[in-house]
Amino acid sequence: xxxxxxxxxxxxxxxxxxxxxxxxxxxxxxxxxxxxxxxxxxxxxxxxxxxxxxxxxxxxxxxxxxxxxxxxxxxxxxxxxxxxxxxxxxxxxxxxxxxxxxxxxxxxxxxxxxxxxxxxxxxxxxxxxxxxxxxxxxxxxxxxxxxxxxxxxxxxxxxxxxxxxxxxxxxxxxxxxxxxxxxxxxxxxxxxxxxxxxxxxxxxxxxxxxxxxxxxxxxxxxxxxxxxxxxxxxxxxxxxxxxxxxxxxxxxxxxxxxxxxxxxxxxxxxxxxxxxxxxxxxxxxxxxxxxxxxxxxxxxxxxxxxxxxxxxxxxxxxxxx
Amino acid sequence: xxxxxxxxxxxxxxxxxxxxxxxxxxxxxxxxxxxxxxxxxxxxxxxxxxxxxxxxxxxxxxxxxxxxxxxxxxxxxxxxxxxxxxxxxxxxxxxxxxxxxxxxxxxxxxxxxxxxxxxxxxxxxxxxxxxxxxxxxxxxxxxxxxxxxxxxxxxxxxxxxxxxxxxxxxxxxxxxxxxxxxxxxxxxxxxxxxxxxxxxxxxxxxxxxxxxxxxxxxxxxxxxxxxxxxxxxxxxxxxxxxxxxxxxxxxxxxxxxxxxxxxxxxxxxxxxxxxxxxxxxxxxxxxxxxxxxxxxxxxxxxxxxxxxxxxxxxxxxxxxx
Numbered sequence: 001x002x003x004x005x006x007x008x009x010x011x012x013x014x015x016x017x018x019x020x021x022x023x024x025x026x027x028x029x030x031x032x033x034x035x036x037x038x039x040x041x042x043x044x045x046x047x048x049x050x051x052x053x054x055x056x057x058x059x060x061x062x063x064x065x066x067x068x069x070x071x072x073x074x075x076x077x078x079x080x081x082x083x084x085x086x087x088x089x090x091x092x093x094x095x096x097x098x099x100x101x102x103x104x105x106x107x108x109x110x111x112x113x114x115x116x117x118x119x120x121x122x123x124x125x126x127x128x129x130x131x132x133x134x135x136x137x138x139x140x141x142x143x144x145x146x147x148x149x150x151x152x153x154x155x156x157x158x159x160x161x162x163x164x165x166x167x168x169x170x171x172x173x174x175x176x177x178x179x180x181x182x183x184x185x186x187x188x189x190x191x192x193x194x195x196x197x198x199x200x201x202x203x204x205x206x207x208x209x210x211x212x213x214x215x216x217x218x219x220x221x222x223x224x225x226x227x228x229x230x231x232x233x234x235x236x237x238x239x240x241x242x243x244x245x246x247x248x249x250x251x252x253x254x255x256x257x258x259x260x261x262x263x264x265x266x267x268x269x270x271x272x273x274x275x276x277x278x279x280x281x282x283x284x285x286x287x288x289x290x291x292x293x294x295x296x297x298x299x300x301x302x303x304x305x306x307x308x309x310x311x312x313x314x315x316x317x318x319x320x321x
Numbered sequence: 322x323x324x325x326x327x328x329x330x331x332x333x334x335x336x337x338x339x340x341x342x343x344x345x346x347x348x349x350x351x352x353x354x355x356x357x358x359x360x361x362x363x364x365x366x367x368x369x370x371x372x373x374x375x376x377x378x379x380x381x382x383x384x385x386x387x388x389x390x391x392x393x394x395x396x397x398x399x400x401x402x403x404x405x406x407x408x409x410x411x412x413x414x415x416x417x418x419x420x421x422x423x424x425x426x427x428x429x430x431x432x433x434x435x436x437x438x439x440x441x442x443x444x445x446x447x448x449x450x451x452x453x454x455x456x457x458x459x460x461x462x463x464x465x466x467x468x469x470x471x472x473x474x475x476x477x478x479x480x481x482x483x484x485x486x487x488x489x490x491x492x493x494x495x496x497x498x499x500x501x502x503x504x505x506x507x508x509x510x511x512x513x514x515x516x517x518x519x520x521x522x523x524x525x526x527x528x529x530x531x532x533x534x535x536x537x538x539x540x541x542x543x544x545x546x547x548x549x550x551x552x553x554x555x556x557x558x559x560x561x562x563x564x565x566x567x568x569x570x571x572x573x574x575x576x577x578x579x580x581x582x583x584x585x586x587x588x589x590x591x592x593x594x595x596x597x598x599x600x601x602x603x604x605x606x607x608x609x610x611x612x613x614x615x616x617x618x619x620x621x622x623x624x625x626x627x628x629x630x631x632x633x634x635x636x637x638x639x640x641x642x
Contacts, residue, residue: 169568
């Protein structure tokens with residue numbers, strides 16, 4: 001059988017589905033406008049995913065065309081089985097998504113964690129190093145790690161839960177996973193919005209509250225927007241976020257001995273007002289900093305397409321493409 | 322050339338040198354009584370190491386005998402270069418130990434971090450799993466990680482600095498590395514002695530102070546000994562130590578997706594009074610614990626010989642043995 005030329009990639013998150021078709025070089029052949037993902041019904045999610053696949057497959061499904069499917073899914077995903085053990089913000093559990101999609105489409109399929117697939121897209125098409133970590137800072141904090149030029153998955157596929165490194169176990173912030181002190185509870189876009197909302201409540205006439213239409217409406221995006229305008233209150237919140245991210249990155253580098261850190265996700269688009277405190281905190285907390293080459297910490301090159309593109313690339317590679 | 326039958330292994334720590342001769346199956350052919358290691362003079366350390374090698378090589382140096390040298394050394398060690406970048410409690414820096422030993426002995430040599438070599442001995446001869454971590458809890462907290470049945474070293478050899486995971490960045494305890502909040506500052510045998518000393522100062526007539534001959538003399542060993550006698554104050558300090566170790570292990574498992582955790586080093590010999598709180602804390606802090614198989618946390622099978630034996634095994638494996 002000839003190697004497939006194209007793969008469909010899907011990024012199935014807690015709230016939306018992004019998808020497209022790419023070749024092995026990352027050339028985008030087609031993509032859909034991201035659409036809402038049914039949040040909690042397993043059957044509804046599967047139907048929505050199959051709808052997207054059919055839509056993208058039809059025009060490119062001729063011989064030599066789409067020959068594989070890759071899915072990046074939020075949650076703990078067994079590799080290579082492609083079974084979703086549990087997913088945040090959803091009601092489904094133990095979904096053998098890979099098997100379900102293969103049965104329904106007849107196409108070879110891979111299913112991996114969405115941060116893993118985004119990491120792989122960045123490695124393949126954006127910034128790369130043989131040993132690197134990719135962190136996505138959005139609603140939560142996710143990530144992937146490349147070791148010796150291969151995506152690292154641990155013993156079962158559920159490793160690199162970067163957002164759940166325990167960085168403040170005696171703090172007061174509970175993570176969505178139920179534990180106190182996870183990195184995600186302190187360094188996500190959600191946390192940034194919380195920091196901004198608290199600051200705005202103390203300054204109801206300030207830039208943050210004004211931009212958001214009230215302190216209670218401040219989100220991570222509001223803080224990033226206000227920071228772009230030079231608002232010192234917003235900049236202080238990015239500094240706080242960066243401080244925690246730097247702590248998490250220090251532990252990652254202490255453990256994995258990495259050459260490069262790539263920051264993606266919405267919050268990372270704040271640029272230097274976030275990256276500078278991240279770097280300062282990292283350099284403060286990494287051990288033996290005088291005796292190591294410090295890895296660069298850079299913003300991701302790929303934006304919101306990374307999740308589905310990485311999944312498609314993994315699907316093609318699994319077919320030898 | 323025939324494969325070497327035996328290798329000399331050395332464990333060169335901050336304060337002592339342990340060494341012996343083993344074959345590829347871990348049979349101990351000879352070993353020395355551990356002797357003090359010159360703490361800060363690079364030339365003196367090298368002389369002491371060469372003395373040990375000559376002593377062990379002579380009786381077993383005949384054809385088919387000792388054909389390789391392995392060293393586990395405290396500090397950051399480049400792999401495979403075997404250059405010691407920096408070592409705790411020592412004055413030497415940038416020592417190309419592997420090259421120096423090969424030149425002086427004519428034997429092929431490997432030099433790795435001492436916790437890595439102890440981890441490898443445990444994997445080869447003690448408890449093992451394809452994905453496992455070994456933590457040694459003594460003066461500091463060191464460790465190694467096995468991934469897919471191979472010792473993981475990161476991009477340059479200085480990974481798995483488990484003792485320097487940042488677990489309490491807003492705490493008050495400074496680590497020997499200069500950073501606040503490292504696991505080692507809170508979960509080493511040294512920390513255990515500090516906890517015990519503070520408790521003993523509040524209870525000068527208690528078991529801890531009595532055993533040690535005064536609160537200021539309490540060490541981690543005192544606490545473990547008092548705990549063996551059932552002293553509730555000592556047991557509480559082991560619980561505190563175990564709490565922090567469990568937090569560090571939770572982060573390790575969240576990141577590396579491990580199947581087994583082995584605890585070695587002096588403090589780990591306390592047994593269940595330490596292991597129970599370690600397990601409880603780990604289960605509390607690991608993310609998504611209801612959706613994963615929890616790895617066993619077990620005491621090391623190998624004791625103080627692990628460091629030199631693992632180094633010798635690595636040396637034999639590097640020669641194809």
